[in-house]
Amino acid sequence: xxxxxxxxxxxxxxxxxxxxxxxxGIDRDHIPSVTAMDTKPIETGLKVYSDDLLQLAYPKxxxxxxxxxxxxxxxxxxxxxxxxxxxxxxxxxxxxYGDKYTAWCDVMxxxxxxxxxxxxxxxxxxMILKNYPQxxxxxxxxxxxxxxxxxxxxxxxRGEPWYQVRDVWIFGxxxxxxxxxxxxxxxxxENFRIFQDILNSIEIKE
Numbered sequence: 530x531x532x533x534x535x536x537x538x539x540x541x542x543x544x545x546x547x548x549x550x551x552x553x554g555i556d557r558d559h560i561p562s563v564t565a566m567d568t569k570p571i572e573t574g575l576k577v578y579s580d581d582l583l584q585l586a587y588p589k590x591x592x593x594x595x596x597x598x599x600x601x602x603x604x605x606x607x608x609x610x611x612x613x614x615x616x617x618x619x620x621x622x623x624x625x626y627g628d629k630y631t632a633w634c635d636v637m638x639x640x641x642x643x644x645x646x647x648x649x650x651x652x653x654x655x656m657i658l659k660n661y662p663q664x665x666x667x668x669x670x671x672x673x674x675x676x677x678x679x680x681x682x683x684x685x686x687r688g689e690p691w692y693q694v695r696d697v698w699i700f701g702x703x704x705x706x707x708x709x710x711x712x713x714x715x716x717x718x719e720n721f722r723i724f725q726d727i728l729n730s731i732e733i734k735e
Contacts, residue, residue, distance in 0.1 A: 636709075
């Protein structure tokens with residue numbers, strides 16, 4: 530009885546070795562190729578804007594100004610900043626004032642004028658604030674995805690009522706990318722997280 534059991538055990542091991550040998554002997558030239566999966570997380574609820582200068586993401590519910598007015602894409606100058614507006618986006622979240630759009634972000638690029646420092650380039654953008662008594666601009670040095678940047682926060686009127694504004698100047702090679710976001714003061718804290726998410730998503734192509 531023991532001998533029979535031993536024989537069965539030997540037979541099982543032999544079959545196992547044979548099967549392994551067959552596996553090892555597979556012609557690898559005929560193994561189907563497998564495409565590596567993209568491990569980058571799939572972004573949900575976001576739109577992505579990308580051009581030759583930068584890429585950024587913003588909430589899917591937001592619209593570009595061109596979409597709001599149903600017009601073809603256009604790039605105009607912001608005279609106060611002396612900068613080109615690349616993109617303007619806005620939410621669709623009415624507030625108690627009856628406004629349909631209550632938060633906005635302008636994305637701009639500004640070339641650094643030869644002979645002018647960064648500070649001088651920024652200062653010219655805020656000359657208009659001198660028209661408003663007791664204006665105050667807070668300024669904080671920061672980095673955005675490894676690039677030097679300056680954050681400026683202030684209040685100013687854009688018609689009525691006054692708006693809380695957050696500008697972030699991101700310095701690149703010979704130019705600045707500016708993210709200027711603003712909303713009614715009452716809605717600012719609620720929108721700040723969105724402003725920050727947009728800022729964090731910016732990738733400058735150089």
